[in-house]
Amino acid sequence: xxxxxxxxxxxxxxxxxxxxxxxxxxxxxxxxxxxxxxxxxxxxxxxxxxxxxxxxxxxxxxxxxxxxxxxxxxxxxxxxxxxxxxxxxxxxxxxxxxxxxxxxxxxxxxxxxxxxxxxxxxxxxxxxx
Amino acid sequence: xxxxxxxxxxxxxxxxxxxxxxxxxxxxxxxxxxxxxxxxxxxxxxxxxxxxxxxxxxxxxxxxxxxxxxxxxxxxxxxxxxxxxxxxxxxxxxxxxxxxxxxxxxxxxxxxxxxxxxxxxxxxxxxxxxxxx
Ligand SMILES: Nc1ncnc2c1ncn2[C@@H]1O[C@H](COP(=O)(O)OP(=O)(O)OP(=O)(O)O)[C@@H](O)[C@H]1O
Ligand SMILES: [Mg+2]
Numbered sequence: 666x667x668x669x670x671x672x673x674x675x676x677x678x679x680x681x682x683x684x685x686x687x688x689x690x691x692x693x694x695x696x697x698x699x700x701x702x703x704x705x706x707x708x709x710x711x712x713x714x715x716x717x718x719x720x721x722x723x724x725x726x727x728x729x730x731x732x733x734x735x736x737x738x739x740x741x742x743x744x745x746x747x748x749x750x751x752x753x754x755x756x757x758x759x760x761x762x763x764x765x766x767x768x769x770x771x772x773x774x775x776x777x778x779x780x781x782x783x784x785x786x787x788x789x790x791x792x793x794x
Numbered sequence: 795x796x797x798x799x800x801x802x803x804x805x806x807x808x809x810x811x812x813x814x815x816x817x818x819x820x821x822x823x824x825x826x827x828x829x830x831x832x833x834x835x836x837x838x839x840x841x842x843x844x845x846x847x848x849x850x851x852x853x854x855x856x857x858x859x860x861x862x863x864x865x866x867x868x869x870x871x872x873x874x875x876x877x878x879x880x881x882x883x884x885x886x887x888x889x890x891x892x893x894x895x896x897x898x899x900x901x902x903x904x905x906x907x908x909x910x911x912x913x914x915x916x917x918x919x920x921x922x923x924x925x926x927x
Binding site: 687718721726760 | 817
């Protein structure tokens with residue numbers, strides 16, 4: 666089965682969702698990420714959804730689950746780049762995603778993670794830790 | 795009114811197909827981005843119900859066109875278990891599955907017209923319209 670790639674960048678994991686995910690693919694991402702968090706002891710997860718054209722209740726629930734599970738494992742998850750049209754639609758749908766941290770873009774998300782980890786921010790993406 | 799197409803909904807990949815077809819029709823009809831997102835999201839919710847609770851079914855896309863407005867009508871049908879209490883099913887948080895119970899009520903809020911007919915043991919039909927703003 667098709668899988669969504671998970672990249673490691675230093676102490677963070679980065680997932681860029683570029684396809685319209687069917688339900689099983691979304692669930693597979695949840696499993697794969699949990700696995701990688703445990704294996705890598707990553708301290709933060711960034712999920713870039715800027716290419717995602719819709720978030721319905723199922724995908725919203727999966728994103729919420731990822732945030733909750735990662736928190737239980739001692740890892741912060743930040744969802745970045747949600748399109749404004751999606752935010753408006755989610756509110757009307759009734760999905761608040763209240764337990765999910767969000768940021769406008771990857772840089773802002775990275776900064777948010779650095780701050781919550783209490784580490785100094787060096788800026789930019791460091792692919793070779 | 796012209797029927798554009800009917801899409802069968804038999805697995806979760808079909809839900810993605812429904813989203814894509816609804817998206818391209820709303821683009822063709824000149825719906826704005828927020829409107830597109832609302833209809834596609836509503837379609838995704840209802841299609842998933844058709845699959846999960848209706849045991850599969852189909853959706854028909856139709857253009858509604860009069861002198862002063864244009865809309866897209868979606869008609870979902872299944873031959874599943876049916877809904878005993880439609881008012882209850884529409885309430886936020888009511889679910890008989892493992893969901894959040896947001897889909898049906900949420901879809902209704904995202905659309906302009908929304909009608910459910912259902913018979914227990916026979917199936918369910920959800921008809922919904924959103925007009926171009
Ligand atoms: N096509 C259908 N056939 C039979 N029952 C249905 C159908 N659609 C909805 N229902 C019933 O209505 C309930 C509420 O549906 P709704 O979509 O609001 O919530 P859900 O699917 O349970 O959760 P969510 O959509 O938030 O993931 C369902 O749990 C189910 O019992
Ligand atoms: Mg539902």
